[in-house]
Amino acid sequence: xxxxxRQRWLGPAMFLPAVLYVVAxxxxxxVLAFLYSVGDVKVGSVGYHFVGLHNFKSVLQSPTFLxxxxxxxxxxxxxxxxxLIGANILALALKNPFPGRRFxxxxxxxxxVAPVSIGSIGWKxxxxxxxxxxxxxxxxxxxxxxxSPPMYLGExxxxxxxxILVHAWHMLPFSTVILLAGWTAIPKDIPEAAAVxxxxxxxxxxxxQLPMMLPIxxxxxxxxxxxxxxxxxxxxxxxxxGPYDTTQVLPSLAFFTGILGSDLAEGAxxxxxxxxxxxxxxxxxLRSAHRAEVT
Amino acid sequence: MAIVQTRGLTKVFKKGEFGAVNxxxxxxxxxEFLVLLGPSGSGxxxxxxxxxxxxxxxxxEILIGGRVVNDLTPRERRxxxxxxxxxxxxxxxxxxxxxxxLKAQGTPKAEREKKALWAAGLLGIPHLMHRKPRELSGGExxxxxxxxxxxxxxSLFLLDEPLSNLDAKLRASARTELEQFQKRMGTxxxxxxxxxxxxxxxxxxxxVMNKGSVRQIGTPAEVYDEPADTFVAxxxxxxxxxxxxxxxxxxxxxxxxxxxxxxxxxxxAVPADIRAAERxxxxxxxxxxxxxxxxxxxxxxxxxELDGGAFDxxxxxxxxxxxxxxxxxxxxxxxxxxxxxxxxxxxxxxxxRTSRVPLV
Numbered sequence: 001x002x003x004x005x006r007q008r009w010l011g012p013a014m015f016l017p018a019v020l021y022v023v024a025x026x027x028x029x030x031v032l033a034f035l036y037s038v039g040d041v042k043v044g045s046v047g048y049h050f051v052g053l054h055n056f057k058s059v060l061q062s063p064t065f066l067x068x069x070x071x072x073x074x075x076x077x078x079x080x081x082x083x084l085i086g087a088n089i090l091a092l093a094l095k096n097p098f099p100g101r102r103f104x105x106x107x108x109x110x111x112x113v114a115p116v117s118i119g120s121i122g123w124k125x126x127x128x129x130x131x132x133x134x135x136x137x138x139x140x141x142x143x144x145x146x147x148s149p150p151m152y153l154g155e156x157x158x159x160x161x162x163x164i165l166v167h168a169w170h171m172l173p174f175s176t177v178i179l180l181a182g183w184t185a186i187p188k189d190i191p192e193a194a195a196v197x198x199x200x201x202x203x204x205x206x207x208x209q210l211p212m213m214l215p216i217x218x219x220x221x222x223x224x225x226x227x228x229x230x231x232x233x234x235x236x237x238x239x240x241x242g243p244y245d246t247t248q249v250l251p252s253l254a255f256f257t258g259i260l261g262s263d264l265a266e267g268a269x270x271x272x273x274x275x276x277x278x279x280x281x282x283x284x285x286l287r288s289a290h291r292a293e294v295t
Numbered sequence: 296m297a298i299v300q301t302r303g304l305t306k307v308f309k310k311g312e313f314g315a316v317n318x319x320x321x322x323x324x325x326x327e328f329l330v331l332l333g334p335s336g337s338g339x340x341x342x343x344x345x346x347x348x349x350x351x352x353x354x355x356e357i358l359i360g361g362r363v364v365n366d367l368t369p370r371e372r373r374x375x376x377x378x379x380x381x382x383x384x385x386x387x388x389x390x391x392x393x394x395x396x397l398k399a400q401g402t403p404k405a406e407r408e409k410k411a412l413w414a415a416g417l418l419g420i421p422h423l424m425h426r427k428p429r430e431l432s433g434g435e436x437x438x439x440x441x442x443x444x445x446x447x448x449x450s451l452f453l454l455d456e457p458l459s460n461l462d463a464k465l466r467a468s469a470r471t472e473l474e475q476f477q478k479r480m481g482t483x484x485x486x487x488x489x490x491x492x493x494x495x496x497x498x499x500x501x502x503v504m505n506k507g508s509v510r511q512i513g514t515p516a517e518v519y520d521e522p523a524d525t526f527v528a529x530x531x532x533x534x535x536x537x538x539x540x541x542x543x544x545x546x547x548x549x550x551x552x553x554x555x556x557x558x559x560x561x562x563x564a565v566p567a568d569i570r571a572a573e574r575x576x577x578x579x580x581x582x583x584x585x586x587x588x589x590x591x592x593x594x595x596x597x598x599x600e601l602d603g604g605a606f607d608x609x610x611x612x613x614x615x616x617x618x619x620x621x622x623x624x625x626x627x628x629x630x631x632x633x634x635x636x637x638x639x640x641x642x643x644x645x646x647x648r649t650s651r652v653p654l655v
Contacts, residue, residue: 187380187382189378189379189380189382190382190384190385192349192369192378192382193376193378193382193384194384194395194399195348195349195368195369195370196347196348196349196369196370196374196375196376197370197375197395197396197399197443197447198369198370198373198396198399198400198447199370199395199399200370200399203399207395208384211386212384212385212386214386
């Protein structure tokens with residue numbers, strides 16, 4: 001084969017494994033989920049009957065689904081707001097050198113590199129109804145009643161707050177690293193010029209630095225939304241969606257319905273409700289990536 | 296308008312290390328254009344940043360308008376600074392950039408826009424008001440940075456190599472413009488540069504810095520004609536001053552003061568001005584062996600060695616007008632001379648100026 005001929009095949013050949021990977025592990029399950037959602041498939045069933053939008057109808061009539069849908073948005077938005085504020089503060093603090101900065105950076109990365117299950121189990125004990133260290137401290141400080149301390153995972157509002165906090169804790173390092181890169185990319189001259197121009201700390205932060213950071217903040221938020229909206233680990237380990245489905249989110253509901261409840265078709269229908277949100281986020285991401293290239 | 300003084304100003308970045316700025320005592324004059332000139336690493340930018348309040352001095356005092364400002368933030372010093380990179384705010388339009396300092400001091404909106412238009416008008420950029428910095432050329436960005444600096448009518452301008460990002464042609468015209476602009480505004484200005492042409496052309500006075508201290512401060516003519524030490528003597532002038540060791544002193548003379556004796560008669564007969572006439576005096580004859588010649592259009596530069604006498608085989612440079620038509624082939628030896636009045640004497644140990652000593 002001539003050199004030109006080889007050249008022509010080399011590119012596609014190098015590219016092929018990636019295409020196969022995406023088709024086999026993303027494309028096929030996606031098509032399958034779509035087919036399941038308009039069929040009557042259960043775990044162990046052999047036939048397939050087309051039932052149209054029946055599954056979607058039944059899902060939309062279920063109060064648990066509507067609650068999970070609402071929870072998914074609460075969970076995602078609240079944890080992302082916490083992460084965004086926390087990550088910006090951390091990135092600002094870590095931007096300038098100080099003794100021990102490397103060690104502190106390592107500590108902050110730890111929640112991200114540690115398996116989420118280990119972290120969440122740790123939190124499960126911290127928030128436990130009997131052995132909670134938080135309650136132990138609060139009781140000794142006489143801040144809560146010794147005989148009816150708060151049950152962090154047992155009361156609907158507290159459980160939601162706990163799930164959100166633990167997920168935010170887990171996501172924080174990732175956003176911090178992205179934002180830290182953004183902060184270090186702002187030329188030192190610009191905030192200095194603003195200082196000489198008479199701007200105080202907050203004016204510099206909100207009128208100069210954060211607007212300059214916006215493209216990078218976008219990327220961090222969009223990634224965060226995807227990782228949060230599709231995630232069920234923290235919910236599954238801490239509360240299993242309880243109490244009374246008050247912390248149930250779409251991915252965990254789909255898992256409980258489709259896999260544990262054997263109703264594959266309805267599980268598929270539930271998980272397909274994630275698609276429009278994720279598609280929107282993906283579109284926004286591609287757009288902001290394109291913009292970042294242009295400027 | 297205000298004057299700036301520094302008293303024993305010192306900045307040490309790392310403990311135990313040599314200071315970036317060492318015990319600098321400087322005083323600007325009212326409305327003056329003061330240039331800090333020095334090679335990179337001489338501490339001129341650090342000095343400027345300390346005056347701006349962006350760097351905290353290790354010791355010493357800074358006074359603006361007679362008031363110690365050490366503990367004041369940049370914003371409280373009410374100065375304006377133009378950065379080498381211009382540091383325009385990339386997400387704001389030109390108008391947004393120019394009005395930013397006014398916004399920070401709480402000027403009402405209508406007033407802000409009026410002043411921005413005034414500043415933009417002075418710099419000839421009113422048509423750019425709604426563009427973003429990335430859509431501007433280097434020269435336009437520099438004007439926006441200047442407009443942003445003047446819009447608050449500050450009492451003091453600090454400029455950190457504002458022309459070094461422009462191409463050579465633009466730089467020459469921007470230099471003239473900037474100088475005239477400063478004269479018109481009459482604002483005390485401190486200007487940092489490593490370019491001696493900029494310093495000589497623009498400065499009312501030039502402070503030559505090296506290794507963190509001010510070696511000499513004076514008018515461009517003073518620092519060029521009467522350098523205080525060998526550093527100033529060699530840093531200013533291109534090619535630099537010839538320095539020849541002679542016993543306990545170093546003898547220095549500018550390449551343009553070193554000329555072939557054949558050239559002598561004509562020059563001496565028609566002194567160009569009174570100072571040249573005063574200098575007419577006895578000559579020091581020197582034999583010059585030509586090494587090589589650079590022809591630069593308007594002038595010719597001869598490199599070579601002195602031959603015989605007290606300065607045998609010391610290298611020297613001669614710079615002469617190319618209207619001088621004689622040819623100087625490599626290797627040939629010619630009779631050259633320097634006027635005695637053009638010789639500068641420096642102490643060999645310290646490098647500072649010392650009194651004249653007899654050469655023979």
